[in-house]
Structure formats: structure tokens, C-alpha cells
Amino acid sequence: MTLKNLSEKINLSVSFLSGIERNMYSPSLETVSSLSDFFKITISEILGEENKHKVRVIKKDERKTFVSDDNKMKLEFLSKPGTMDSKLEIKVIELCPMLKDEKLNNSHQGEEVIHVMEGRIQVNIGGQVFEIEKGDTVHFDSSIMHGFENITKKPAKLLIGTSPPHFAPLAMETRKY
Numbered sequence: 001m002t003l004k005n006l007s008e009k010i011n012l013s014v015s016f017l018s019g020i021e022r023n024m025y026s027p028s029l030e031t032v033s034s035l036s037d038f039f040k041i042t043i044s045e046i047l048g049e050e051n052k053h054k055v056r057v058i059k060k061d062e063r064k065t066f067v068s069d070d071n072k073m074k075l076e077f078l079s080k081p082g083t084m085d086s087k088l089e090i091k092v093i094e095l096c097p098m099l100k101d102e103k104l105n106n107s108h109q110g111e112e113v114i115h116v117m118e119g120r121i122q123v124n125i126g127g128q129v130f131e132i133e134k135g136d137t138v139h140f141d142s143s144i145m146h147g148f149e150n151i152t153k154k155p156a157k158l159l160i161g162t163s164p165p166h167f168a169p170l171a172m173e174t175r176k177y
Contacts, residue, residue, distance in 0.1 A: 010034050029066055042165065056080060072096040079165075089165035093158045095121070095150040105147030108166040112142040119156030123148045142166070 003021070007014045012031065019025040027035075029043075036043045058080060065076045072095070079090040105124075114123060120133040126144040131151070140146065142162060150156040 006038075010038050028069070072099050078159075087164050089162045091160050092117070093160060095119070095156045095158070097150060097153045097155060099156075100149040102147075104149065105145060107145045108142050108162070110142050110162060110164050110166065111140065112146070112163075113137060113139045113161040114148065115159040117157040117159055119150060119154055120152050121148050121156050121158065122151045 003014045003017045006012075007017055012034075016025065020027050020031075032043055032046055036046055039046075056079075058078065063076050063078065064080075065074065067074050074094040076092045076094075077089070078092060079086065079088060114121075114132070115137040116132050116134050118134055120131065123130045123132060123138055123146065125138070125140050125146045130138055132138055148158070
């Protein structure tokens, strides 16, 4: 497939795709997610992460970290989905105070667990709204439309697990926090 063909199929310019290919540009996670969906491979595979071992130790300085374009959200992968035929994705998400973002609403195959490590958030699962705080956990069928928001004037930190691995396109830049 040529870059021209790909650009037409995923709505990105040939020059931008060429720049990504030559490591001149860092694509947003939305772009990486689009490429992942188009090629039917995991985001980890796109990022060049492959491991043939049955055990994976992920050192803190090896974790993939992404920050939203507006710097209001940080996402750090604690697991490396796409490796070892992983069926689980674990990540920590930090939310700035009073963050409400429609991009956080999504649904996907499988199940999800959200555990509040710091702060207090509101979770909307299929129209049911739950307020959970530090130490609380919610577990649900992730095929139901769901989202969350930080409802306080303090940052919130969440531990999120999804199975199978999923990453919603949050339009985040691939830069270190």
C-alpha cells in the first residue's frame, strides 16, 4: 500500500504520514489509534513493542506516557498490551481539577475496572451516575456507553484495567509528561 492510498483511507495527508514514517513527527494517539484500527494491529505493535517472553517487567522509565493536547490529562500504561497475546491493559490516568471532556465517553468490547487512587470522580455508565472517591472501585461491562469526569478542584488519579486491551482515541500527543 502506498502512502497516498493510506492517506485517502484514513484522512491524513501524505506529507504528514511520510513525516511519521521518517520520525519527523510524533503522531497523536488519535492518529495511532486510527492506524491501529485500519491495519488491525495493536497500538503496541505500531509503537514497535514486541516481546516473545511469558513474563514482562516494565520499569518505570520504560512506560509509555501520553499527555492530552490541552495538558489536562496524563495517561501512563502500566502494561504493554499486544505483547504475549495479552488480554489485559492496565493504565493510570491523571485528571486535572474539574475536567469534563466528551472525548472520555466511549464504549468497547469487554469489561473495565476503574479504581480511584486519589481524588473523587463521577462515572456515568449507561445513564447511571456514580460518585466514587479514593479507595472506591467500579467494575462494569464496557460495551455500555461510559465516561468519567473529575468533579473536584483537586487532581484525580485513576487505575484502569480493561479486558481485552483497549485504548480510546483521546487525541493525545506522544510526548513525555
